[in-house]
Amino acid sequence: MINYSINSKQLYRIVAEKFNISKSTAWVYVKKVCDVLTKLSGKYIFWPSGKRPKACIKQFKRRQGFPGVLGVIDGTHIPITPPIKDQTSYCNRHHYHSMILQAVCTADYSFTDVFAGYPGSVHDARVFYNSPLGRKIDTAPLQLFPNVNNHILGDSAYKCTSYVLTPFRDDGHLSRQQKNFNYKLSATRVFIEQCFGLLKGRFRILKHVNVYNTKLISKIIVACCVLHNICISQNDYLVVEVGSDDSHGQLCVDQDCKSGNLKRNYIADKM
Known part of the structure; x- marks a missing residue:
């Protein structure tokens, strides 16, 4: 052992x-x-297609009744030994050096998209905007989502759009419907936090990657995500404690696009 x-x-x-x-x-x-x-990551980490979107939506809706959810997204910090020449960039707001892993998962804790490599000082919203997933959602969303009623859920670090729904900003004057929406979104989005807990609990190298080559660090992170999906596909789960200290805080809550607000309000009223 x-x-x-x-x-x-x-x-x-x-x-x-x-x-x-x-x-x-x-x-x-x-x-x-x-x-x-x-x-081999594309063989084991892939976006829901064919009959899978319906199954994903059904699994998420079973949690809190949130409709149309294909996945939940978040970023997590992977502690690292920083490169000698660029240590400051890798120092995150929690005052330790890290690399960011952005991931989307389903309700069975399988990753459907992972993106690693940005330094810990970079905000989640910027990582998403520059990721292949973020660019595809911006330019060709219907290649990912069967229709406009589908979306992924994120926290307040992300920009609210038609395909990435985030909580209402709590300014102390939320309506009952808005509070209910935020509660159900948070209760549904917890899957990604639990998924990160499973990943880090299984692969302890992610507690601190002691490698100076940042390209190799990102490969180690993605490799662990691939192995995680293989384990999940074999029903090999772990019981781990889940923390929620990875949030980068609120940045984009005042930049919600009009279509995202309309969709969010519609769902809040229906729920």
Whole structure:
């Protein structure tokens, strides 16, 4: 049994001793495995299509009755050893160095989209805007969503649009319908927090990735997400404590687009 409180350099020594290879050889194989898993990521991490969207919507609606949900999105901080030349960029608002993992998951805790690599100081909204998913939702949303009644749910760090619904800003004057909407959205969106908890609980290297090469760090993160989906597909779940300290705070709540507001108000009234 490996003691996960030790750092990753010690882990390589333990792995090397267990398999009777050198630490450098163990490191080479770790990189090779990460390369392979990253290249295979599209086989195991993919957006719902065919009959899957209906199943996803049904699973989410069963939670709190929130309609039309294909997934829930959030970003989480992966603690890292920062590169020597650019440490400041990787220092997040919690005052430790990290890399951001943005992910969308379903109600069965499978990732349907992952994007890793941005430094911890970057806001969730900016990461989303520059991610392949964000660009596709902006330019060709109907390639992802069967119709305009479908969407993903995010927290207040994201901009509210027709396809990314966020909570109403609580200015102390929310209506009963708006409060109910926020409650049901939060209760539905908790799946992504639980998904991150499962991921970090299973792959303890994500507690602190002690690697100086940032490109390799992002590959390690994506590789762990691929392995996570493989485990979920085999009904291999963990029981872990879930934290919620990854929010970047409110940035986009005053930038809601008109169509997003209209859709949000309509759903709030119906709920």
